[in-house]
Amino acid sequence: MDQTRGLVLVVEDEPAISDLVRRYLTAAGFGVHLETRVAGALEAVRRLRPAVVLLDVGLPDGEGTEVCRAMRDAGDWTPVLFVTARDDEVERVLGLELGADDYVTKPFSPRELVARVKTVIRRSSAPIGPKVARDGDVALDPGSRTLTVDGEVRHLTTTEFNLLEVLMTAPGKVFDRAELMSRAWGQADYGSSRTVDVHVAQLRAKLGDHCPVETVRGIGYRARKRT
Amino acid sequence: MDQTRGLVLVVEDEPAISDLVRRYLTAAGFGVHLETRVAGALEAVRRLRPAVVLLDVGLPDGEGTEVCRAMRDAGDWTPVLFVTARDDEVERVLGLELGADDYVTKPFSPRELVARVKTVIRRSSAPIGPKVARDGDVALDPGSRTLTVDGEVRHLTTTEFNLLEVLMTAPGKVFDRAELMSRAWGQADYGSSRTVDVHVAQLRAKLGDHCPVETVRGIGYRARKRT
DNA sequence: AGCGTGGTGTTCGGGTTCGGTAAGGACGCG
DNA sequence: CGCGTCCTTACCGAACCCGAACACCACGCT
Incomplete structure (x- = not known):
């Protein structure tokens, strides 16, 4: 072995x-x-x-x-x-x-x-240092579980943070709702529930124009890819 | 099969x-x-x-x-x-x-x-590298479900993307309409309708001269083969 | 060349699906 | 009991698919 x-x-x-x-x-x-x-x-x-x-x-x-x-x-x-x-x-x-x-x-x-x-x-095992996922003004720090927008800290609930973390750690990749459920909630849900949508809406409400999450119609969501 | x-x-x-x-x-x-x-x-x-x-x-x-x-x-x-x-x-x-x-x-x-x-x-399956189907200026990325033409991103609807994906992942292969329906739509039933043609037209409209989809008269369509 | 036929390109409106959103109930916590 | 959070449901607007209709083109025949 x-x-x-x-x-x-x-x-x-x-x-x-x-x-x-x-x-x-x-x-x-x-x-x-x-x-x-x-x-x-x-x-x-x-x-x-x-x-x-x-x-x-x-x-x-x-x-x-x-x-x-x-x-x-x-x-x-x-x-x-x-x-x-x-x-x-x-x-x-x-x-x-x-x-x-x-x-x-x-x-x-x-x-x-x-x-x-x-x-x-x-x-x-990723390079040491502040392990933050960022997109422009938006920075997500998994270590302290904090979100900063324009240098200003915003409060996110556990669910919201998990969701945003999943999306932002793979920018550009599209997640369907089942996959998001599985990754951010820890359990698969193949029923037709709109739970994910609601929390995405919450994120958008809290992040305003800075929110990097975009909709992929018919599939799910993805975080905007930094270019 | x-x-x-x-x-x-x-x-x-x-x-x-x-x-x-x-x-x-x-x-x-x-x-x-x-x-x-x-x-x-x-x-x-x-x-x-x-x-x-x-x-x-x-x-x-x-x-x-x-x-x-x-x-x-x-x-x-x-x-x-x-x-x-x-x-x-x-x-x-x-x-x-x-x-x-x-x-x-x-x-x-x-x-x-x-x-x-x-x-x-x-x-x-192992972590996947970006497997992109490309044809000259046209690049199709299934992971992010994005299409880039001349380095510029174009929006495709779900159906259009699926259709183009099916065609471009097997360049040169000719698909009849029933097969395209089955692959891109995920359902086998196929009345004699012109739905496929309409979406091909949409693709050509969006991709302009770059569109790699060509007509095979009497059969269906295929993606141009790049060698 | 002219013409006919079958196949394809294109347009367009109706109907459907999908996502945004708001409201309400359930639950845990202080 | 009040508060915060999560999840569900229902409604609405918008995006989108589909099918039909019509125009057009390729090919073969005379």
């Missing part, structure tokens, strides 16, 4: 899930180390210096969120990807305080999990 | 369903191979190397889950999409035990099925 792409620390107590995750991650070229408790997790992070930590929220001896918080308190900003059982845990996990990088909800598609691990790594 | 978007292996014993699925997938540009038994499925996977496997859970000679498990055990990570009859099969199929990539429950809308197949393929 070579780990050409880096080591993933998996903290998960259910063997059924951890086995599955291990198989997929190793098949994708990652190394995998497994912990089942909060207790051992922190120690493992320090010792192994993984590229990503995959954290189950519900563990036998505590919550995965504790691990993340402890890491951040110790100055460790290794990317963390949460696995949540219920949707209503999502809000808590994705809050500003915690510093989670992404999350997936059970039951999840293993392949999607791998895809998210890859993107998290790619994001974190 | 050519398969511009890849081959889908459908394992399904009910002809009513498999016929429907085949129609929609081929209309969407996928190649389709049908198996009705667990027995033949594995062999087909090995031989045909499909881009996706669409597995019915309930088959005459076993469960579709066996196929998935056998594939994974053999080191085959081809994306698998399950079709389940009952909701309570979902948990078992998705992630928790098996490593399916997605699922649909009967009865499903064919449109949704196609959307999911596309999603699964997108997730599994």
